[in-house]
Amino acid sequence: MWRIPPEANVVEEERRQAPRYSFIASAELVQEKSTVSITARISELSLQGCYLDMVNPFPVRTIVLIKISSATDSFQAKGKVLYVHPGIGAGVIFVEVLPQSQAVLQRWLARAEDEQQTLIG
Numbered sequence: 001m002w003r004i005p006p007e008a009n010v011v012e013e014e015r016r017q018a019p020r021y022s023f024i025a026s027a028e029l030v031q032e033k034s035t036v037s038i039t040a041r042i043s044e045l046s047l048q049g050c051y052l053d054m055v056n057p058f059p060v061r062t063i064v065l066i067k068i069s070s071a072t073d074s075f076q077a078k079g080k081v082l083y084v085h086p087g088i089g090a091g092v093i094f095v096e097v098l099p100q101s102q103a104v105l106q107r108w109l110a111r112a113e114d115e116q117q118t119l120i121g
Contacts, residue, residue: 052089052092
């Protein structure tokens with residue numbers, strides 16, 4: 001029997017508070033207090049976190065430095081792995097975002113929202 005991990009409830013609450021948008025960009029995660037890094041692809045983005053497509057995600061509760069790069073901007077934040085889908089990806093919540101990265105994130109989300117409205121309407 002498959003059970004939803006307790007961390008997933010946090011993600012569902014977060015999802016209700018901040019909509020997620022489809023967003024494709026490259027990312028690098030570096031485990032805090034080490035030099036271990038993983039490259040990934042962002043597939044969903046919200047004001048409070050993102051979903052990363054990757055084969056071997058860090059374990060739940062791992063603190064990471066996440067760097068996201070698009071064609072025109074880059075974003076950096078301290079994050080925490082909330083949930084993992086082994087072999088598929090992981091959800092990360094942003095726990096510390098500098099003001100310049102917050103501005104980039106808000107631009108990306110505004111653009112993603114506009115694109116979603118264009119597809120719907």
